[in-house]
Amino acid sequence: MDFPDDWPAECPPDDVEAAIGVVYRLVKSNPHAAADFLTAHELDKLPNAPPCLRCGLSVFRTREDAEHQYRAYPKLGKFIAKGELQSEHGVTKRTQGRQPTHTTWWVYEGVDRGAIFASVEEIV
Amino acid sequence: MWQVTGKPVDGRLFQPFKPEEVLYDFDGPRTFTHLDRDGQLCLSHWCDEDHKVTRFLVVPFTEQLVKKLKEGESTLRDALNQPRFWVLDVAHSGDVHEAWIVKFSDLPQEILPHPGTMLLPSLEPLLSLRAEGEEIQDGRVPGSVIRGLVEGVQKTIKMLAEYVLEQPTQTGRPPAFVKRLFDLPTQRLAFGSFEIAFRSPLAGPPELFADLTADELRQEQEALQRVGALLQTGLNWLLSSQPTSPAAIGQNSDESRLILQAIKNITPSSQGPIREVELRGALVKSPARPVRLTRDSRRATNTALAGLPSGREPLVQLTGRIREVDKDRYTFELREIEGEIVSQRFVFEEGFLEDVLEAFHDDYPVIVAGIGIPVRNLTQVLAIVRSQG
Numbered sequence: 001m002d003f004p005d006d007w008p009a010e011c012p013p014d015d016v017e018a019a020i021g022v023v024y025r026l027v028k029s030n031p032h033a034a035a036d037f038l039t040a041h042e043l044d045k046l047p048n049a050p051p052c053l054r055c056g057l058s059v060f061r062t063r064e065d066a067e068h069q070y071r072a073y074p075k076l077g078k079f080i081a082k083g084e085l086q087s088e089h090g091v092t093k094r095t096q097g098r099q100p101t102h103t104t105w106w107v108y109e110g111v112d113r114g115a116i117f118a119s120v121e122e123i124v
Numbered sequence: 125m126w127q128v129t130g131k132p133v134d135g136r137l138f139q140p141f142k143p144e145e146v147l148y149d150f151d152g153p154r155t156f157t158h159l160d161r162d163g164q165l166c167l168s169h170w171c172d173e174d175h176k177v178t179r180f181l182v183v184p185f186t187e188q189l190v191k192k193l194k195e196g197e198s199t200l201r202d203a204l205n206q207p208r209f210w211v212l213d214v215a216h217s218g219d220v221h222e223a224w225i226v227k228f229s230d231l232p233q234e235i236l237p238h239p240g241t242m243l244l245p246s247l248e249p250l251l252s253l254r255a256e257g258e259e260i261q262d263g264r265v266p267g268s269v270i271r272g273l274v275e276g277v278q279k280t281i282k283m284l285a286e287y288v289l290e291q292p293t294q295t296g297r298p299p300a301f302v303k304r305l306f307d308l309p310t311q312r313l314a315f316g317s318f319e320i321a322f323r324s325p326l327a328g329p330p331e332l333f334a335d336l337t338a339d340e341l342r343q344e345q346e347a348l349q350r351v352g353a354l355l356q357t358g359l360n361w362l363l364s365s366q367p368t369s370p371a372a373i374g375q376n377s378d379e380s381r382l383i384l385q386a387i388k389n390i391t392p393s394s395q396g397p398i399r400e401v402e403l404r405g406a407l408v409k410s411p412a413r414p415v416r417l418t419r420d421s422r423r424a425t426n427t428a429l430a431g432l433p434s435g436r437e438p439l440v441q442l443t444g445r446i447r448e449v450d451k452d453r454y455t456f457e458l459r460e461i462e463g464e465i466v467s468q469r470f471v472f473e474e475g476f477l478e479d480v481l482e483a484f485h486d487d488y489p490v491i492v493a494g495i496g497i498p499v500r501n502l503t504q505v506l507a508i509v510r511s512q513g
Contacts (some may be wrong), residue, residue: 039151040151040152043175043216044216045152045178045216046152046216046218047216047217047218048142048218049152049153054152057151058149058150058151064245065245068241068244068245068248069150071237071238071241072148072154072155072200072237072238072241072243073154073170073171073237074234074235074236074237074238075171075172075173075234075235095149097146097149098147098148098194098244099148099149099150099244100246102149102150124413
């Protein structure tokens with residue numbers, strides 16, 4: 001299992017862990033779309049951001065964090081997708097800053113991200 | 125994306141659009157400070173995007189406002205509600221593509237942070253109450269509204285906490301925690317329609333809790349959760365479309381009565397200036413939607429209380445001497461009582477503290493009038509006077 005060739009050298013960083021455990025991410029619709037799981041690198045956004053972080057996808061480890069994010073940024077989507085990561089899905093690192101459960105997930109090439117997030121619930 | 129209603133302005137005012145301090149990051153900076161072309165501090169907040177541009181709400185900001193936002197003294201919405209306001213469309217290359225100066229009131233509601241939402245979940249208040257009513261207007265909030273809300277919350281928390289702390293598993297509580305719990309720190313006040321938010325007594329920098337062991341801290345968190353669970357139980361019953369019998373609210377009729385009396389304190393009186401109270405916060409576990417209590421909620425609570433066995437609490441008047449004052453829990457033990465009762469424990473409001481301490485220190489007899497509350501052997505002081513006997 002490899003990462004895409006166009007990622008920067010030394011990305012992901014050395015201090016990552018195998019992607020294990022439940023994660024949450026807001027999506028705009030149910031069922032979700034592939035666009036809900038694209039990185040800044042894939043969207044060709046944030047050219048001045050740290051290059052390796054651009055290649056990762058942000059997720060939360062708790063549903064509460066995702067619910068709060070919806071209230072803070074309603075246009076990110078009012079559905080919470082829940083997925084259970086396995087080691088074959090990539091690697092993760094807690095990149096919390098001020099957000100305790102914020103996690104960056106670097107996805108192995110060819111992994112069907114949408115299929116991992118089988119559960120989608122509307123926030124009421 | 126939504127149509128911006130505003131006056132186009134030169135977007136170069138905000139170039140280079142580069143974060144100074146990122147306050148919230150998720151797939152890149154979502155809320156951050158930055159400098160405009162003149163070196164003035166601004167706050168930008170992500171509000172939408174499409175395949176070409178990312179749209180930000182931008183306001184002039186200060187370091188003091190940053191601090192308030194980071195410490196939970198200001199909501200995201202309040203932080204964005206500034207006299208000058210811009211909307212920026214930023215190309216994915218990072219260049220400002222278009223800019224408009226707009227009015228906050230012209231923005232679509234669905235793109236704004238929800239009312240009461242803090243920068244981070246950890247900053248959400250323990251309990252927030254917002255009062256609405258015809259007489260509650262910006263700059264003209266009746267004092268009785270403020271007093272009613274604050275006292276209502278204090279009574280509710282105190283009643284539930286006394287009950288939780290009386291449980292056999294909850295002994296040895298450090299006095300500082302009890303004091304913090306009975307006098308919750310105010311996190312935020314807003315006066316448009318009066319709103320008050322209370323911070324968790326366990327929130328704050330680690331040095332505040334340096335004297336507590338990990339086990340004590342865990343016990344305090346559990347006690348707070350238990351208080352929240354009791355409150356939630358009462359609110360669920362009150363807001364249920366098919367409520368169960370009032371006697372079945374708690375685990376027994378005493379607990380049911382306690383829960384009902386506690387939530388009664390935060391429902392609007394049928395005659396007062398408050399028409400509706402909105403509750404939010406970690407304690408009511410309803411972050412997405414506020415819990416709304418109306419005058420009908422008070423009526424339903426009163427009816428339920430009247431229907432409970434021994435629904436009317438006993439009034440007592442005892443003469444004796446005050447012993448064992450607990451200044452943290454505002455309780456005292458009355459002993460040497462005239463008549464057959466050996467001793468009686470009372471809980472009192474802060475306003476009685478001086479009278480209680482004076483009678484305790486000078487050791488003179490007092491007449492105490494009180495009303496029983498559904499916490500074991502505890503009576504609420506209604507009046508206290510020196511006995512001439």
